Amino acid sequence: MIIPSTYKGKTIAVLGLGKSGLSTLHALKKAGATVWAWDDKSDRNDLVDLTKADWSQIDLLVMSPGIPHTYPKPHPVADLARAHNVDIVCDVELLVQSQPKASYIAITGTNGKSTTTALIAHVLDVAGFDTQVGGNLGVPVLDLDPLDEDGVYVLEMSSYQLERTPSLCADVAVWMNISPDHLDRHGGLDGYIAAKKNIFANQSDEHFAIIGVDDPHSKSVFEESELTKAKRIAISAEGPVANGIFTDEDILIDEAFDIDGAQIMDLSGIKTLQGCHNQQNAASAYGAAMAIGAAPEWIVRAISSFPGLAHRQEIVTTLCGVQFINDSKATNADAASKALSSYENIYWIAGGQAKEGGIAQLKNQLSTIKKAYLIGAAEDDFAQTLDGLLPYQRCQTLDVATKAAFKDAKETGGVVLLSPACASWDQFASFEARGDAFKEIVHTLDEEEAA
Numbered sequence: 001m002i003i004p005s006t007y008k009g010k011t012i013a014v015l016g017l018g019k020s021g022l023s024t025l026h027a028l029k030k031a032g033a034t035v036w037a038w039d040d041k042s043d044r045n046d047l048v049d050l051t052k053a054d055w056s057q058i059d060l061l062v063m064s065p066g067i068p069h070t071y072p073k074p075h076p077v078a079d080l081a082r083a084h085n086v087d088i089v090c091d092v093e094l095l096v097q098s099q100p101k102a103s104y105i106a107i108t109g110t111n112g113k114s115t116t117t118a119l120i121a122h123v124l125d126v127a128g129f130d131t132q133v134g135g136n137l138g139v140p141v142l143d144l145d146p147l148d149e150d151g152v153y154v155l156e157m158s159s160y161q162l163e164r165t166p167s168l169c170a171d172v173a174v175w176m177n178i179s180p181d182h183l184d185r186h187g188g189l190d191g192y193i194a195a196k197k198n199i200f201a202n203q204s205d206e207h208f209a210i211i212g213v214d215d216p217h218s219k220s221v222f223e224e225s226e227l228t229k230a231k232r233i234a235i236s237a238e239g240p241v242a243n244g245i246f247t248d249e250d251i252l253i254d255e256a257f258d259i260d261g262a263q264i265m266d267l268s269g270i271k272t273l274q275g276c277h278n279q280q281n282a283a284s285a286y287g288a289a290m291a292i293g294a295a296p297e298w299i300v301r302a303i304s305s306f307p308g309l310a311h312r313q314e315i316v317t318t319l320c321g322v323q324f325i326n327d328s329k330a331t332n333a334d335a336a337s338k339a340l341s342s343y344e345n346i347y348w349i350a351g352g353q354a355k356e357g358g359i360a361q362l363k364n365q366l367s368t369i370k371k372a373y374l375i376g377a378a379e380d381d382f383a384q385t386l387d388g389l390l391p392y393q394r395c396q397t398l399d400v401a402t403k404a405a406f407k408d409a410k411e412t413g414g415v416v417l418l419s420p421a422c423a424s425w426d427q428f429a430s431f432e433a434r435g436d437a438f439k440e441i442v443h444t445l446d447e448e449e450a451a
Contacts, residue, residue, distance in 0.1 A: 001027055002142045004094040008032035011057050013050050013086075015077050016064025017042050023140035024062050024091045038077065050077045055084040065090050065136075065160035071187040090164035092155065095141040097167055102147040105288050106135075106168060108157045108199050109176025109212065111335045112281050113137075116176060117156040118309045119273075119285040124152055126302035127294040136161060152292060159186065159195040169202035172291045173230065174210045174284050178217040179334040183356070193217060200228035207231070208291035210245075212280055214238050233287050237280035245287045247279040257290050265300045271315065272308030275342030311435035313339055316442050322347075322409040324442045327419035328435030333359045336421035344368050345414030347405040349398070351375035351382055352422030352434070359385055359421050366390050371408055373401035377426040398427070398434065402441045416442075 010033050014025050017039040028035045036048035036058065061081040063069060069078035069088055081088050096104070107117045114137050121133035132144040135155035147153060157165070159182060178193060186192040200209055207230035213219040214236050221227060222234055233256045234244035245256050250268035264286065267279050282303055289299045308314060316324040325343070330336040332355045340346065340362065346369045350359065358381050372392040374382045379394055386392045395401035398418075405416045418438045428434040 001030065002095055002098050002144060002146060003027060003031045004033075004098045004142070005031050006097060007060070007094075010034070010059040011036065013038070013048075013053070013058045013061045013077070013081070015039070015050060015061060015075065016067050017044075018064055018066070020091045020140040020142075021062075021064045023142045024094065027094070027142040028062075051080065055080055055086065058084070058086050061086050061088045062091060062094065063088055063164065065158060065164070068185055069163075071191070072184045087166075088164060089166070090161050092135060092141050092157070092161050092165045093167055095144070095153070096165060096169075099147055099153070101149040103149075103152045103171045103292060104168070105152060105154045105172040105174065105292060106157050106170040106199050107155070107174040107176065107284075107288075108159070108162060108196050109174075110179045110181050111332075111338065112176045112277055112284075113156050113174075114329065115278065115309050115312050116174065116281045116284050117154055119281060119303065119306055120174075120288050121154045122306050123285055123289045123299050123302040124154065124292070124294060126305070127289065127298035129292070129294070157199060159192055162198040163195045165198070166201070168199070169204075170199060170207065172208045172210060172288045173199045173203065173228070174288050175199060175212060175218060175221065176280070176284060177212050177215050178221070179215065179332070180357075181332060181334075181355070189217075193221070197221065197227065200230065203228045203230040205229050205231065208233060208288075210235060210284055210287040210291065212236070212284060213241060213244075214280060233291075235280060235283045235287060237276045237283060245283045247276075247283060250279070252279070252283060252286060254286070254290070254296075256287065259296055264296065265303065267303075270304060270306065272306050272313075273303070274313060275338055277338035278313070278342075311431060313342065314435070316439050317446060319406070319442070319446050320410050321413040322406060323415045324438075325415055325417045325419075326435045326438050327417060328424070328431045328438060330419040330421060331355070331423050331431055333357065333361050333421045336419040337362055337365055339417055339419040340365055340368055343415045343417060345370055345409075345412065347409045347414055347416045348372045349375065349395075349401045349405060349416070349418045349438075350420050350422070351378045352420045352424050352428075353426040354378035354381060354422050358382065362421070363389060370412070370414060371405070373405050375401050375420075375427070376422065378422050398437055399441055402438060403445070406445055
């Protein structure tokens with residue numbers, strides 16, 4: 001656990017007691033701070049109502065990332081903090097302040113950041129680095145181990161976290177891509193991009209900015225003259241970029257670092273990194289690992305052995321010639337489009353709680369789909385979008401959809417793909433719960449076939 005000892009004797013307010021909030025609470029108490037914690041939904045009897053607290057005594061507010069401090073409406077506690085000139089941060093800020101000697105690789109983007117974060121951590125582990133991984137992915141950062149100057153923190157950073165980590169100085173900042181998401185929390189797309197750009201704050205010319213340029217917003221960010229003092233390296237999975245790292249017909253090519261032989265490796269045979277978007281992930285991870293000092297041969301070995309990440313085009317099993325893919329993390333249309341371009345003969349399970357725009361942007365990307373199986377709250381809207389374009393079946397539940405898709409796919413072979421293009425909250429507690437349910441259903445089918 002990270003102990004933020006500089007807060008000994010201070011009074012710290014903690015708002016939100018999810019995983020990161022509880023981790024922060026425990027770490028600050030061990031540091032000797034007085035902690036006033038509050039959660040609107042908790043019935044704990046040891047909480048301090050921060051809407052009624054004496055803010056003249058509070059030195060800092062640590063807010064869980066999911067709680068808004070500006071748009072669409074600030075939490076009342078955030079208003080009180082600002083009124084009393086109390087800084088608002090998240091737990092990552094406490095990590096950065098407490099572990100100044102370590103190196104930091106920070107990863108952000110709308111899609112692909114979790115896979116890239118996990119891939120970078122895997123590469124550095126294989127290459128022998130002392131590595132801790134967390135942030136928006138997995139373990140709360142204050143539950144990580146302390147690291148000295150030889151250690152590297154690999155942190156997935158959401159736009160919410162980047163707004164509240166003013167001391168972050170990333171040795172390597174990795175920007176994957178941008179598409180519209182979380183717009184209500186940032187007052188629109190410009191606010192969302194501005195929040196993401198905090199990943200480059202405080203960098204010097206000793207640091208690296210690894211930036212994907214395959215979407216127009218990210219390309220514009222890369223070209224901003226005042227963006228960062230760090231060395232910029234463009235990343236593309238769509239062909240050559242000057243002095244960058246890119247893929248060309250599945251070959252990863254490095255023109256950014258001075259090494260012998262620009263052709264690094266063939267990515268086509270790596271089953272856990274299928275699709276153009278995963279080639280961008282691999283190129284970004286390669287660039288980050290090179291920037292932090294990993295040897296190229298170890299990076300190649302590690303990328304080739306990457307086990308993949310749960311719920312991101314996760315291979316579940318193959319049954320009766322039908323491959324089952326769990327891509328439950330695809331919670332918007334842009335994410336789903338990546339999976340739809342990665343396979344042929346797709347029996348597509350889609351639906352849930354739709355994001356703005358639904359799946360309208362996918363109308364020109366339906367050629368790989370044999371049939372769609374619609375579930376959840378978005379069922380009617382998705383049916384209307386697909387009507388006349390693609391055979392579909394209203395299934396309402398994931399269980400019905402999976403069994404129907406398997407029945408149809410058995411006749412010709414193909415891929416049953418759960419890539420919902422929706423949030424999960426209408427029927428499941430999280431995208432992880434939805435993906436786990438899918439895997440359980442698939443394994444039930446496997447048992448039935450074996451019986």
